Amino acid sequence: MKKFEYKTVSFGKSGGLFKSKEKSSPDEELNKLGQEGWECVSVYSQVIGGSATEINYLFKRETE
Known part of the structure; x- marks a missing residue:
């Protein structure tokens, strides 16, 4: 049986634009997660x- 782990990433609104809570841009952060095997579901x-005050992305990836 397949098993999955899940992760939620949030981007908050700052000055009218959605910003990453990390130092990287939202695109950079989302691309990094894709490279790590996470799939946005x-x-x-x-x-x-x-x-809207926050955008949330739910990711999953298969565990071994």
């Missing part, structure tokens, strides 16, 4: 007061 946003 869902994207959802947190909405407060009618405006």
Whole structure:
């Protein structure tokens, strides 16, 4: 039976743009995760007061 591990990565809104909580850009961080074998399976946003404040990416990868 296949087994998976999961990871959630969040990008918060700063000055009208979504920024990585890490020092790298969101694209760099997402590409790094892809290189590590993570697959994005869902994207959802947190909405407060009618405006998205955070974008969350859910990743999974198969474990050995």
